[in-house]
Structures are given as structure tokens and as C-alpha cells.
Amino acid sequence: MKKLAVLLFIGCISFSINAQEETTATKVDPNAPKFKFATKNVDYGSIEKNADGVRLLKFTNVGKSPLIISRVTGSCGCTVPSAPKEPIMPGQTGEIAVKYDTNRVGQIAKSITITSNADRPKIVIPVRGNVKKESSLTKLENHEKSMVATPEQ
Numbered sequence: 552m553k554k555l556a557v558l559l560f561i562g563c564i565s566f567s568i569n570a571q572e573e574t575t576a577t578k579v580d581p582n583a584p585k586f587k588f589a590t591k592n593v594d595y596g597s598i599e600k601n602a603d604g605v606r607l608l609k610f611t612n613v614g615k616s617p618l619i620i621s622r623v624t625g626s627c628g629c630t631v632p633s634a635p636k637e638p639i640m641p642g643q644t645g646e647i648a649v650k651y652d653t654n655r656v657g658q659i660a661k662s663i664t665i666t667s668n669a670d671r672p673k674i675v676i677p678v679r680g681n682v683k684k685e686s687s688l689t690k691l692e693n694h695e696k697s698m699v700a701t702p703e704q
Contacts (some may be wrong), residue, residue, distance in 0.1 A: 583670040584614035584641070593649050595659055595680025604653040607646045608632075608676060612639045614669065622666040623647055630661040630678055649678060656682050 589609040598604075612618040617638035625632055629652040639645040649663060659680040666673055 579670050582615040584612050584616050584618035584639070584668060585670050586618070586665075586667075586674060587611045587613045588676070592677040592679055593663070595651060595678070595682075597681045597683060598653060600653060600656050600682055600685045602653050602682075604651040606649050606651075608649060608663075609644060609646045610639075611644045612641050615641055617641070618645075618667060618669060620645075620647075620665060620667045622664075624664050624666075625649075626662045626664075626678075628652075629655060630663060632663045634665070651678065651680070653682050656684055 587610060589611075593606050593608050595604075595606060617640050619638045620634040623632040623634040631650045632647055633650075634647045635645045647663070647665070651659060651661070659678060659682065661678040663676050663678060664673060665676065
């Protein structure tokens with residue numbers, strides 16, 4: 552009987568915690584900054600191994616107050632994003648540079664997480680693509696360039 556009473560008490564407490572009124576922290580400010588991205592993901596397409604791994608994610612602040620990006624992180628060490636340090640004013644555009652380590656051959660299925668003061672405080676952007684092996688033609692071109700280069704004296 553005591554076990555049933557304790558279980559019923561714990562159930563009532565957990566129900567009352569979940570039934571709390573919405574706090575002001577979860578309400579959306581109508582004047583909050585807002586992201587509008589040029590694309591919904593960072594697409595590398597199909598690129599060769601050791602190719603340029605930098606792509607730009609462009610966005611506009613379509614909100615009514617300055618957009619401040621506090622943190623941008625990659626889902627792993629091979630995806631390194633960097634965001635603007637200064638606030639993006641309403642109507643202005645900005646970009647986040649995403650660098651992927653193209654030394655890794657295979658599918659790219661990563662993400663970056665943007666933390667800001669926007670109406671959606673955390674946004675996850677997928678990073679997609681495929682890094683294919685370096686073609687033999689590219690290897691031959693690199694070999695020829697190294698043979699033609701003269702040593703410095």
C-alpha cells in the first residue's frame with residue numbers, strides 16, 4: 552500500500568511539473584532577429600580528394616533587431632565552421648565559412664550547429680557531398696609540374 556501511495560505521489564509531481572505555464576523564455580519575440588538562408592544545406596557535390604574544402608553558407612537577417620551568432624560548431628573535427636564576429640544588422644547579409652577535410656575519401660554526411668539570438672536559437676545545417684579518389688590524370692599533372700619546377704638557388 553505504501554509503495555502505491557509513493558508511486559501515485561511521484562506521478563502527480565511529474566504531471567504538475569509538465570503542466571506548468573509557458574515561461575517568457577520560450578515565447579518568441581516578434582522583434583527577434585531571423586535567419587533566411589540562401590540554401591538549406593552546404594553542398595560540396597562531387598569533389599576530388601585534397602580539393603578546396605571551403606564553402607560559404609550565405610544568409611540574411613530578415614528580423615527587426617541585430618543578429619548575433621554566439622557559436623558555430625561542426626559535428627566532428629573534419630568539419631570546421633567560422634562565423635562573423637560582428638552583429639548582422641536587419642536587412643544585411645552574412646556568411647559562414649565551412650571547411651571540410653577533403654583528405655577523407657567517401658560520402659560527406661555531417662552538420663553544423665549555429666547558436667544565436669535569433670527566433671530559433673539553435674539551427675542545424677546539413678553538410679553533404681562526396682569526396683572521390685584523386686584521378687590518375689590529376690596525379691600525372693602534379694608529377695609533371697614537380698618535374699618542370701626548377702629548384703631555388
